Amino acid sequence: MLTATSPSVVTPTSIAEALAALSGAGRGAAPLAGGTWIMRSPLRREALAPAYVALGRIPELAVIAVAGNTIEIGAAVTHADLAGALAAHPEFAALRAAAGNSANPAVRSAATLGGNLCAPGFAAADLVPALLCLDATVEIAGLSGSERMSVAEFLARRVDLRPGMLLTKVILQRSLRRSVHVRLPLRKAGDYPVAIVSMAVGIDDRGCIALPRIAVGSVEATARRWTALEDALAGQTLDPARASAIARSLTAGFSGREGVEAPGWYRVQVLPALVGRAVAALASQA
Ligand SMILES: Cc1cc2nc3c(=O)[nH]c(=O)nc-3n(C[C@H](O)[C@H](O)[C@H](O)COP(=O)(O)OP(=O)(O)OC[C@H]3O[C@@H](n4cnc5c(N)ncnc54)[C@H](O)[C@@H]3O)c2cc1C
Structure with a gap:
């Protein structure tokens, strides 16, 4: 109405x-x-x-602060400014790519980190799976005080938290991990992505994947971690074909959402190829 x-x-x-x-x-x-x-x-x-x-005239919400191993990003930082600021932090390549390739340049100069996390029913939000794979924390504030929680917890609670609540910042911990954000739009730019895979991994002293974090966006109503694939890829080498084959055997847990850009089955069907592309990109990172 x-x-x-x-x-x-x-x-x-x-x-x-x-x-x-x-x-x-x-x-x-x-x-x-x-x-x-x-x-x-x-x-x-x-x-x-x-x-x-x-929120555009609140200075605290537009700040990106780096202190030691912690980066705090104000909720009103735009996609464009976020992508620019993260150029100096290769471990956050997934978030940089998510912010730098979403929508189109005009939208990226206006759309914010907080809006991406708080838009109700926005299944195709690019920053959300990137933040999930990077184990980000969010801070929310209300009249009674502020609290911090994981992105996964925020996504589960955001509707109930909504009245009077403000998301004020996102907190990331720097580490030696590699990360990547792979999205499938139907056209080159401007579309909401059909499916998204964001991945962050450590590399152990044998050159194998350690503590992988894999998040899937735009396939279901809300982005979420693909924990079965994380378990299966831990200890594997960065082999795109093998990772894609393993992913293909583990897609049964997804129920793709229907939408104007693509049917649900298609969103699930493309995930193994996106996983292969993600692992290839991780293998090429220094
Ligand atoms: C044509 C087009 C294509 C797009 N394609 C993509 C894409 O492919 N990928 C992508 O990620 N984005 C895309 N976007 C941008 C998308 O709208 C934004 O990423 C984001 O979801 C909204 O950010 P915003 O700052 O504009 O939020 P707003 O529109 O201002 O707000 C969105 C919602 O969040 C709430 N909100 C905003 N900030 C806060 C806060 N700090 N605390 C609490 N609640 C808050 C608002 O009340 C509202 O409910 C596209 C936009 C357009 C117009």
């Missing part, structure tokens, strides 16, 4: 003001980040919120 009147927008300049506005601007106020998901609400036949709390 579409709203008949335009929503009101307030523009706070601090997180505290934003939280107060989310709680006090009447029932149903929602954060407005890049607006690239919200602006398409009518196309999805979803109602706009009665009021929005814009």
Whole structure:
């Protein structure tokens, strides 16, 4: 159902003001980040919120801070700025590729990290599987305080957390791991991806895969880790054909979502090829 009147927008300049506005601007106020998901609400036949709390003038939300082995990324950092900042951190290649290849340049200069994690029902969000494979943590804030949780826990709880909640930052730990983000759009750019595989691995002293993290996006309603494949690839060499064959034997756990870009069975069918491409890319990383 579409709203008949335009929503009101307030523009706070601090997180505290934003939280107060989310709680006090009447029932149903929602954060407005890049607006690239919200602006398409009518196309999805979803109602706009009665009021929005814009996040673009809150300096803390736009900061990327590196301290020791920790990188904290503000929720309002755009895909474009994130991709640029991560150029200096090769271990986060998966997140850099996710941010740098999503959508198109105009969208990437507006869409934010927080919006990608918080957009309800956005199955094809590129940053989410990349963050899952990198074991990222998110910080959320409300009037009663803030808490940190894994991305997987956030995804499971985000609908319940929603009223009055603000995602403020994402925290990553630096390590010696390699990572990669492989997506299949139907055209070269601008499409939502049909399927996504994000992978992060350590390499042990025999040259074999250690502690793999593999996440799949856009195939089901919400991105998730592919733990059966992680278990099967641990201790294997970086052999794309073998990894693809192992993945093919383990796709039964996925139930692909139907969508305008592709049917559900196709999204599942392409996963082994994406796994092979991901392992080939990992093998070529220094
Ligand atoms: C044509 C087109 C193609 C696209 N293709 C892709 C693609 O292939 N891959 C991809 O990843 N993205 C793609 N996007 C961008 C996608 O919309 C964004 O990645 C993201 O999901 C929305 O970010 P945003 O900052 O614009 O969020 P907004 O539209 O401002 O908000 C999205 C939702 O998140 C909530 N929200 C925003 N920030 C916060 C916060 N800090 N805390 C709590 N809630 C918050 C809002 O209330 C809203 O419900 C595309 C966009 C367009 C227009």
